[in-house]
Amino acid sequence: xxxxxxxxxxxxxxxxxxxxxxxxxxxxxxxxxxxxxxxxxxxxxxxxxxxxxxxxxxxxxxxxxxxxxxxxxxxxxxxxxxxxxxxxxxxxxxxxxxxxxxxxxxxxxxxxxxxxxxxxxxxxxxxxxxxxxxxxxxxxxxxxxxxxxxxxxxxxxxxxxxxxxxxxxxxxxxxxxxxxxxxxxxxxxxxxxxxxxxxxxxxxxxxxxxxxxxxxxxxxxxxxxxxxxxxxxxxxxxxxxxxxxxxxxxxxxxxxxxxxxxxxxxxxxxxxxxxxxxxxxxxxxxxxxxxxxxxxxxxxxxxxxxxxxxxxxxxxxxxxxxxxxxxxxxxxxxxxxxxxxxxxxxxxxxxxxxxxxxxxxxxxxxxxxxxxxxxxxxxxxxxxxxxxxxxxxxxxxxxxxxxxxxxxxxxxxxxxxxxxxxxxxxxxxxxxxxxxxxxxxxxxxxxxxxxxxxxxxxxxxxxxxxxxxxxxxxxx
Amino acid sequence: xxxxxxxxxxxxxxxxxxxxxxxxxxxxxxxxxxxxxxxxxxxxxxxxxxxxxxxxxxxxxxxxxxxxxxxxxxxxxxxxxxxxxxxxxxxxxxxxxxxxxxxxxxxxxxxxxxxxxxxxxxxxxxxxxxxxxxxxxxxxxxxxxxxxxxxxxxxxxxxxxxxxxxxxxxxxxxxxxxxxxxxxxxxxxxxxxxxxxxxxxxxxxxxxxxxxxxxxxxxxxxxxxxxxxxxxxxxxxxxxxxxxxxxxxxxxxxxxxxxxxxxxxxxxxxxxxxxxxxxxxxxxxxxxxxxxxxxxxxxxxxxxxxxxxxxxxxxxxxxxxxxxxxxxxxxxxxxxxxxxxxxxxxxxxxxxxxxxxxxxxxxxxxxxxxxxxxxxxxxxxxxxxxxxxxxxxxxxxxxxxxxxxxxxxxxxxxxxxxxxxxxxxxxxxxxxxxxxxxxxxxxxxxxxxxxxxxxxxxxxxxxxxxxxxxxxxxxxxxxxxxxxx
Numbered sequence: 001x002x003x004x005x006x007x008x009x010x011x012x013x014x015x016x017x018x019x020x021x022x023x024x025x026x027x028x029x030x031x032x033x034x035x036x037x038x039x040x041x042x043x044x045x046x047x048x049x050x051x052x053x054x055x056x057x058x059x060x061x062x063x064x065x066x067x068x069x070x071x072x073x074x075x076x077x078x079x080x081x082x083x084x085x086x087x088x089x090x091x092x093x094x095x096x097x098x099x100x101x102x103x104x105x106x107x108x109x110x111x112x113x114x115x116x117x118x119x120x121x122x123x124x125x126x127x128x129x130x131x132x133x134x135x136x137x138x139x140x141x142x143x144x145x146x147x148x149x150x151x152x153x154x155x156x157x158x159x160x161x162x163x164x165x166x167x168x169x170x171x172x173x174x175x176x177x178x179x180x181x182x183x184x185x186x187x188x189x190x191x192x193x194x195x196x197x198x199x200x201x202x203x204x205x206x207x208x209x210x211x212x213x214x215x216x217x218x219x220x221x222x223x224x225x226x227x228x229x230x231x232x233x234x235x236x237x238x239x240x241x242x243x244x245x246x247x248x249x250x251x252x253x254x255x256x257x258x259x260x261x262x263x264x265x266x267x268x269x270x271x272x273x274x275x276x277x278x279x280x281x282x283x284x285x286x287x288x289x290x291x292x293x294x295x296x297x298x299x300x301x302x303x304x305x306x307x308x309x310x311x312x313x314x315x316x317x318x319x320x321x322x323x324x325x326x327x328x329x330x331x332x333x334x335x336x337x338x339x340x341x342x343x344x345x346x347x348x349x350x351x352x353x354x355x356x357x358x359x360x361x362x363x364x365x366x367x368x369x370x371x372x373x374x375x376x377x378x379x380x381x382x383x384x385x386x387x388x389x390x391x392x393x394x395x396x397x398x399x400x401x402x403x404x405x406x407x408x409x410x411x412x413x414x415x416x417x418x419x420x421x422x423x424x425x426x427x428x429x430x431x432x433x434x435x436x437x438x439x440x441x442x443x444x445x446x447x448x449x450x451x452x453x454x455x456x457x458x459x460x461x462x463x464x465x466x467x468x469x470x471x472x473x474x475x476x
Numbered sequence: 477x478x479x480x481x482x483x484x485x486x487x488x489x490x491x492x493x494x495x496x497x498x499x500x501x502x503x504x505x506x507x508x509x510x511x512x513x514x515x516x517x518x519x520x521x522x523x524x525x526x527x528x529x530x531x532x533x534x535x536x537x538x539x540x541x542x543x544x545x546x547x548x549x550x551x552x553x554x555x556x557x558x559x560x561x562x563x564x565x566x567x568x569x570x571x572x573x574x575x576x577x578x579x580x581x582x583x584x585x586x587x588x589x590x591x592x593x594x595x596x597x598x599x600x601x602x603x604x605x606x607x608x609x610x611x612x613x614x615x616x617x618x619x620x621x622x623x624x625x626x627x628x629x630x631x632x633x634x635x636x637x638x639x640x641x642x643x644x645x646x647x648x649x650x651x652x653x654x655x656x657x658x659x660x661x662x663x664x665x666x667x668x669x670x671x672x673x674x675x676x677x678x679x680x681x682x683x684x685x686x687x688x689x690x691x692x693x694x695x696x697x698x699x700x701x702x703x704x705x706x707x708x709x710x711x712x713x714x715x716x717x718x719x720x721x722x723x724x725x726x727x728x729x730x731x732x733x734x735x736x737x738x739x740x741x742x743x744x745x746x747x748x749x750x751x752x753x754x755x756x757x758x759x760x761x762x763x764x765x766x767x768x769x770x771x772x773x774x775x776x777x778x779x780x781x782x783x784x785x786x787x788x789x790x791x792x793x794x795x796x797x798x799x800x801x802x803x804x805x806x807x808x809x810x811x812x813x814x815x816x817x818x819x820x821x822x823x824x825x826x827x828x829x830x831x832x833x834x835x836x837x838x839x840x841x842x843x844x845x846x847x848x849x850x851x852x853x854x855x856x857x858x859x860x861x862x863x864x865x866x867x868x869x870x871x872x873x874x875x876x877x878x879x880x881x882x883x884x885x886x887x888x889x890x891x892x893x894x895x896x897x898x899x900x901x902x903x904x905x906x907x908x909x910x911x912x913x914x915x916x917x918x919x920x921x922x923x924x925x926x927x928x929x930x931x932x933x934x935x936x937x938x939x940x941x942x943x944x945x946x947x948x949x950x951x952x953x954x955x956x957x958x959x960x961x
Contacts, residue, residue, distance in 0.1 A: 039578050043798045045571065045679040046558045046580060048712050078794050080841070082818055089797020141802065270841035272850055275684035275791055277713050 001238060003199040005230050006207055007165045008157035011172055012150050013182040014126065014190035015058045020147035021125050022049030022092065027149070029188050033131070033142035041147035043087030048276050051076075055123055055149040056280060058181040059099050060290045062151060063121050065175050065297055068103030070287055075279045076123075080270045084141050085128040093152075094122035095271040099280070105171050106299060107164060111313075116168050117156030126150050157196065157207065162226035166219050169193060170321075173219075174298045178323045186217050193222055198243070199233045208233070209243040213257060215250045225250035229257050301326055309339035318347050325361045328368050335372030338379065345371060345392065353396045365399040366392070374402040386459045387411055415462045417469070420453070423461075424473055427452045438474055446470065479504040480640045481958070484549050484697040487643065491538055491548050498534035498548030501643075502527050502592055505550040509594070509641050512961045517616050518636035520555045521563055522595035530592045537590070545704055547590030552636045552645035555596035556603055557688070558677040559583055566679045567601040567611035567629075570799045570806045570825030580677020581709045582646060582688050589704040594642045598632030601827045602796065603653055603681040605629050606899045609890055610829040617886070618661060619959035620925055624883040627657030627899075630691070634661040637691045638926075639961060644701055645691045650681050651784050652878075652903025654689045655915035659878035659928020662917045662957075664692045664945070666702065667903075669936050670910035671716035674709030680795040682788035683714075685907040695916070695946040699723035702938055718936060726942040732766030734944065737871030741777035742902055748881040754919040754927040755877050761952045762875065767944070770871055774863040777905060779856050781897060784904045786840045786853035792830075793837030799825060832893065861909040868934040873944050876902050878915040878928035906932055914941045917954055924957075 020027055023040035040047045063070050077095035103118035128143035153172060159165045173191055176182035184191045198210035213229055216222045228250075233243050247266075248257040296304075298320050305316035305326075320326045325346070332342040350371070354364060374391060377383045383391065383406065394405045406412060414420060427449060428435055438445040453466050479487060479501040490496035506524055513519060527550065534548045558564050558576035560583075565571045579587070586593075600610040608616040608631025616631040618624040619639040626635040630647025634657035637645050647654040649667035658665025666689045673688045680686060690701035703724060708717040738759065743752070759769055801807035801821030808820030826834070840849035867874060879899060889896040906913040911932055918929035929948070933940040 039576075042803065044576065044578075044804070045564070045566065045574065045798070046556075046576070046675075046677045047578070048676050050711060050713050080794050080797060082797065082800060084800075084802045084814065087798060087803060089800060090794050268843045270794070270838065270843075270846075272790060272794070272841055272846070275682075275714075276680075 002202045003230075003234055003237075004202045004204075005160055005162075006157045006198045006200065006210070007159035007162070007226060008196040009155045009159070009165060009168065010194045010196070011153040011155075011169070012192040013062070013153065013172075013176050015055055015149040015151060016181055016183055017052055017054045017058065017149055019052055021052050021055050021123070021149035022147055025147065029190075031144055033140065034144060036144040037146070041087070042143060043089070049092060049274075051277060051280070052149065056099070056282070057290055058149075058179075059121060059123050059151045060282070060287065061179045061181055061294060062153070062176065063100030063103065064287070064291055064294060065179055066103040066105055066118050066121070066153070066172075068100035068118060068121055070100045070282055071097060072283070073097065073279050073281050074099045076274045076277045077271045078274045081267050083127070084139070085130055085143070085146070087128070087143060087146060091125060091127060092274055092277070093124035096273075097279075098122035099282075105168060105175070107167050107171060108317075109164065109167070114164070116158045116164075119154040119156055121151055121153050124150050124152060162223040162230070165195065165226055166223045169219055169222060171298070174321060178295060178298055186219075189217070192217070195222065195226060197226055197229050197233070199230060199237065208237075209245050211243065211245065211257075212247045213250055214247060214260065221250060221252055224255065225257060228255060232257065295323070298323075309333060309343075311339055311343050315343045315347060319343060322361060328361050328364070331368035332372045332375070335369055336375045338375050341375045341378070342371070345375065349389065349392050350396070353393070365397070366395045367399075370395055370401045377402055377406075381415065381462055381464065382406075383411065384459060384461070384463050386454070386463075390459075411460065414457050414460045415465060417465065420457075420461060420465060420469055421473070423453060423456050424449075424466075424469055427456065428473060435474065446474070449474065478508070478640070480508045480550075480643070482643070483693045484546065484643055484700050487549060488543070488547075492543060496548075498531040498538065498592065499528065501548055502531035502550050505594055505640075505642055508639070512619070512639050513641060515617065515622055515961065516619055516635050516639050516641065517614060518552070518597055518632045518639060518641050519595040520565060520567065520598050520611070520613050520632070523562060523593050524595075527592050527594055534590060534592065544588075544590035545700060546586060549591050549643050550594045551586055551591045552594045552597045552633055552642040553583065554599050554630050554633045554645070554647045556599060556648050556679045556681075557583055557646060558679065559593070559596065562596065564596065564679070565613075566603070567599045567613065568826065568830070569612045570822070572612070572806055574805050576677070578677060581674035581711060582705055583677065585704055585707075586646075591704075594636070597630070597636055597645060597647075600629035600631070601830050602679070602792070603629040603648055603650055604792070604829050604833050606652070606656055606896050607884075607886070607889065608632060608657070609886065610827055612827055615886055618883045618925075619961055620662065621883065621923070624885050624925070625660070627660035627879070627883065629653040629657075630665075631657045633691050634658055634663055634665065637661070637663045637693060638959060640958070643693070644697055646688055647691055648678055648681075648686055648688050649903075649907065650685045650687075650788060651907050652900040654691065655878050655903045655913055655928070655930055656900060658691055658915040659917075659930075660883040660926065662920075662926025662928075664695055664698045664914065664916055666690055666698050666914040666938070666941065667906060667912060668702065668706065668938055669716075669912045670907075671714050672912070672936060672938065673705045674707075674712050674715050676709055676711040680791075682791040683795060684791060685784075685788055687907070695942060695949045696724065696727045698914070698945070699727050699942045702942070706938070716936070721939050723939060723942050726939045727946045728950070729943050729946070730766055731762070731872075731944055731947045734767045734873070735871040736762050736767045736769045736944070737772035737867055737874040738769050739772050739774045739777065739867070739874060739876060741774050742876040746880055747877060748921070750921045751877050751879070751881060751927055755875075755929060758918045758929045758948065758952065759875065761948060762944075765947045765951045767947075769875070772867045772870055772874065774860075774867055774905065776856065776859045776863050780860060780904045780908060781901055783853045783856045783860065783908060784900075785836065785897060786849050787857060787908070789833040789837030790840045790850050790853075791837065793834045793841065796826075796830065796834055801825070829893070857908050860905060864905075864909045864911055864932075864934070872933070873937075873940055874932040876930045876932065878902060878930040882921045882923070882925035882927055902930060911935055912938045912941055914945055916945045916948060918948075918952065919954060920957065
């Protein structure tokens with residue numbers, strides 16, 4: 001049977017505010033257990049929450065960046081359930097009246113744009129975490145994370161494959177990081193995702209029964225878990241069994257999903273408006289102010305790169321995936337005005353070095369100006385591409401300018417015709433057999449001669465000149 | 477006359493004249509406590525050592541001429557108010573060992589004004605009750621008749637003032653918990669406008685209804701206390717940032733030309749005839765004072781109790797979820813797993829009335845019932861609020877009885893929660909509407925029990941309440957009696 005997959009995602013992103021959403025405690029990750037706590041986030045008797053306005057502004061940024069409508073009035077609600085990592089016995093979240101609704105994100109699927117709807121974006125507080133003693137039947141509670149601000153971004157069930165889901169996630173991630181409102185660290189949990197997935201026979205209008213997947217802490221795991229779950233559901237349907245509505249946990253080590261709780265066991269959260277907080281009124285002036293401060297977003301930047309720099313869509317995609325990388329690229333181009341060469345060098349050597357060292361472009365030892373200088377030296381014929389490969393590695397290792405490295409190593413390119421003619425003459429003399437082959441039309445042999453010249457000159461020969469001279473001299 | 481029997485303004489005068497010291501006043505309060513507390517049981521915990529030390533410091537200040545509004549005045553705090561370093565139990569076993577690391581904002585304010593803390597006053601567990609019988613520390617008795625309840629939930633605070641075991645006290649009022657015990661104990665009790673006095677550090681019962689207010693021996697003292705308590709608090713989101721008038725300026729002003737609304741819905745069957753008679757007498761005093769009584773209607777009054785017993789328990793069910801035995805307070809021993817710990821800690825830590833309300837509230841918020849109960853309740857609450865808005869277009873203040881009857885006997889209503897709930901029938905509406913109200917003594921029953929009169933005013937019109945209460949107090953000339961203890 002031919003099935004269609006329906007996927008919707010719920011993303012939780014931790015906001016990069018200095019302090020928590022309802023108190024003045026630090027949001028820093030780590031720290032001794034319970035060191036970033038106060039009576040408010042510990043849920044002690046009689047204490048009250050006071051909203052951190054920054055959280056609203058950060059959430060508004062994301063709402064505007066994903067084309068949501070921001071509600072003029074929204075409110076916090078209590079989500080009631082018992083768990084030791086939830087000190088008040090309820091989480092302050094938003095329910096009936098979220099901050100923003102009806103947005104979308106555009107995906108680029110094989111050159112075609114696809115719109116993924118965003119149902120809503122709302123603000124809430126994070127819970128703490130439990131630490132289980134491995135050797136004793138004891139659990140500890142660390143409430144440092146309690147009250148750290150989150151936004152939840154709920155998508156429409158618009159994705160049709162695990163790849164689309166992963167793509168959507170990457171776009172959201174990219175936007176959040178671009179806006180500098182979330183560090184996007186999936187391992188530390190600052191960017192988390194739950195997925196709702198169902199299948200239906202292609203052509204059927206009604207959705208099939210969905211399952212909710214949790215515990216996927218990387219883009220890859222989201223894709224793997226979805227792939228597994230789709231197969232599982234297909235197997236059930238094809239064998240005459242039914243998919244039951246439930247929450248399932250992804251087990252990374254085993255590569256499978258396990259049932260966590262069924263619909264019947266689902267909590268009744270007894271949401272109601274939090275009487276300790278007043279409705280948030282968002283007027284147009286506030287929205288305009290936030291709008292004005294929005295940076296250029298990845299999609300817009302990508303399109304601009306393709307148009308202004310005439311680079312391939314692929315290059316533009318890679319270069320804009322990280323805001324700092326895009327900034328670096330633009331700096332290099334501004335200085336050398338060679339957009340394609342700059343893209344090649346950055347996407348090739350520079351990113352390879354960085355990836356090997358797991359470094360960010362922010363920590364790249366090669367200054368944008370140095371890379372621009374090097375590209376200009378190649379263009380001017382002062383160094384060959386081969387030499388440049390060596391030089392750029394030195395630049396990465398030492399942080400020196402290309403000029404200094406060339407000077408230190410005596411790497412200046414040989415552009416003296418007389419000197420090259422001498423070298424070529426002796427190579428031709430030594431390689432008479434190959435000369436004969438070349439003259440019978442085996443042009444592949446030409447490469448052999450280029451190689452020999454480069455070897456003899458230790459790569460310093462100007463390749464254009466070598467080509468020119470070799471062609472002329474071999475024809476004689 | 478003993479110092480402990482005097483009012484704040486009388487004692488301040490003596491302190492300024494040098495005819496009383498903070499230490500003498502405090503000692504007189506504690507000697508009264510020694511004499512009567514065993515019978516009345518106003519307090520859960522006394523703070524004698526700290527009080528005497530603070531009194532000594534206050535005397536040094538007085539010597540230097542540094543006399544603040546409450547310097548040297550012994551005040552009792554309802555045990556629902558967090559006191560840094562001092563046990564705060566809320567009348568519950570579940571908080572039997574809870575020592576807050578912070579002060580409630582009102583505690584800070586009283587401290588800054590020079591007040592001396594006598595102790596933590598008894599109360600119904602988590603302020604849920606109208607008789608102070610649900611306290612896990614046993615009931616408080618009405619100083620006027622030890623067989624009777626003092627009202628509740630702030631029964632300890634009211635009894636302490638009535639029995640002269642302090643000069644003034646603080647209570648909290650969610651559905652009448654200040655005004656009702658004030659009426660039954662024959663003292664002044666004011667519930668300010670929601671948002672007027674900070675709730676920070678007040679252990680929450682029903683967050684949208686709770687409000688802290690004072691118990692005092694006369695109206696002027698009420699104004700003095702309100703001057704200290706009122707004001708914006710950045711630690712509370714529902715606190716209102718609005719200028720606070722000097723409430724003392726409203727004391728002694730007349731009410732000539734004022735319109736006093738008499739809502740027909742508050743004069744119903746079932747009111748004790750002696751209460752009706754006392755209120756009628758009060759109405760004539762008001763008219764003799766220059767006020768003009770007008771008939772008004774608050775058409776949704778009959779729904780107040782029903783709405784209250786949905787909204788308040790719903791909020792309480794959520795507010796009390798934090799008492800889970802994990803971080804502080806009572807934790808059941810001999811448990812093997814989490815759910816058992818929750819069940820046993822809460823099962824053993826909470827009393828019957830608290831459990832009843834948590835269950836009612838949980839039910840009212842449950843999926844499938846929310847719309848029929850909580851949502852509908854909120855809608856009716858809006859109508860009740862509107863009733864008052866309309867009413868205050870026709871009158872300056874509203875006059876009603878505070879309670880349908882004088883104090884009832886201990887144990888009389890404990891088996892009948894509905895009857896108990898009805899003792900707040902006249903006070904609940906002010907909490908639902910968020911308006912201020914005050915109960916003022918207006919006479920005694922033939923059995924010698926105090927009867928209270930309630931005035932209600934529009935939002936942030938505490939000044940009007942002080943003015944009308946003061947005019948009434950002056951002109952009614954209610955015979956000043958003291959409970960025979």
